[in-house]
Amino acid sequence: MSEWVAEIATFVVQTTIVMALIVIGLLLVTRTKNDKESDLKLSIEPLNDQRRRRGRRLRLAATMPGARKKLLKAFRRENKKRHKSHKSVDDAAQEPRVWVLDFHGDLKASQTEHFGQEVSAIIDVASKNDEVVVRLESAGGLVHAYGLAAAQLDRLRDAGLTTTVCIDKVAASGGYLMACTAQHIKAAPFAVIGSIGVVAQVPNIHRLLKRHDxxxxLLTAGKYKRTLTVLGENTEEGKAKFLEDLENTHRLFKSYVAERRPSMEIDTLATGEIWYGSEALSQLLVDSVGTSEAYLVERMAEARVFTVKLEPPKTMSRKLGLAISEGVEKATLKALGLIDAAGWQRR
Incomplete structure (x- = not known):
């Protein structure tokens, strides 16, 4: 009996600890999300140097121990030569530069505010022969949110900067609205492209409420202040107006894309369908097929490439909060994976 009580007590304690950690993690993550704008730091990573360091480490690892000293001397000579070639500030300023931004979109395109500030930072320092590469990943979301995100990219075009959007996974609907602002769109072979359409759905429980008396x-001032509702009875006139609004949004979407991609057959392609990267090329939705990594490596051969990102300071509370949040997320994904695998095994 005492062993059973001990096991129950242990289970309760473990459950309490896990729940406490989850709560602490959520509180810390919430705190990090509310970081003041003044606390954000501009992180800049020279990708040429990063790639060079990794290449040297691999070369050293693959070299026989006796020859490593000679190879290290060769690296030092190479560093001196590079330092001399960049000694003149004027010469360095003439060297082409590529600025790399990342945008991972959610339903509300919540990264837009920081993205806009990153765009501003680049416009302040970029010259006419510079290029901006945006690694974009988004399945779309709210119209007004992605309209603002696309407007931030338009600022690069207006500033006279060459812009390339690289799509490795997906740029659909609002994501494609953003992508079409670039002079060049590059997509991975199986990246999901397109979905030039508008969708909305509103649940209605009016009949359920009516059944229970x-x-x-619903009181409004203005004929179309509410067209469809969740609780009230929806009229045919309201449905017609709601559909009219959807069609108008779709028309604006098509017009925006057509203006920036005039070679596309917009009426044929704006059906809400999606295409994979290699298919999208033949439809002129994209300009070339390839991955962002391959493209950046190609650009490193002739330009200095930098990633630019605004991020909060790496405080201990933020690290702890993100670690706990990541642990919970991984555990959830693992559990879902096991459930999915079990389903396949049963078939």
């Missing part, structure tokens, strides 16, 4: 009074 529950009335809902």
């Amino acid at each position: 529950i009335d809902v009074e």
Whole structure:
């Protein structure tokens, strides 16, 4: 009996600890999300140097121990030569530069505010022969949110900067709205492209409420202040107006894309369909097929490449919060994976 009580007590303690960690993690993550804008730091990573360091480490690892000293001397001579070639500030300023931004979109395109500030930072320092590469990943979301995100990219075009959007996974709907602002769109072979359409759905429980004698009074000033509702009775006139608004949004979407991609057959392609990267090329939705990594390596051969990102300071509370959040997320994904695998095994 005492062993059973001990096991129950241990289970309760373990459960309490896990729940406490989850709560602490959520609080810390919430705190990090509310970081003041003044606390954000501009992180800049020279990708040429990063690639060079990794290449040297691999070469050293693959070299026989006796020859490593000679190879290290060769690296030092190479560093001196490079330092001399960049000694003149004027010469360095003439060297082409590539600025790399990342945009990972959610439903509300919540990264847009920081993305806009990153765009501003680049516009302040970039010269006319510089290029901006945006590694974009988004399946779309709210119209007004992605309209603002696309407008941030338009600022690069207006500033006279060459812009390339690289799509490795997906740029659909609002994501493609952003992508089409670039002079060149590059997509991986199986990246999901397109979905030039608008969708909306509104659940309605009016009949359920009516069945239980529950009335809902919806009062508006303005004929179309509410067209469809969740609780009230939807009229045919309201449905028609709602559909008219959707069509108008779709028309604006098509016009925006057509203006920036005039070679596309917009009426044929704006059906809400999606294409994979290699298919999208033949439809002129993209300009070339390839991965962002391959493209950046190609650009490193002739330009200095930098990633630019605004991020909060790496405080201990932020590290702890993100670590706990990541642990919970991994555990959830692992559990879902096991459930999915079990389903396949049963088939």
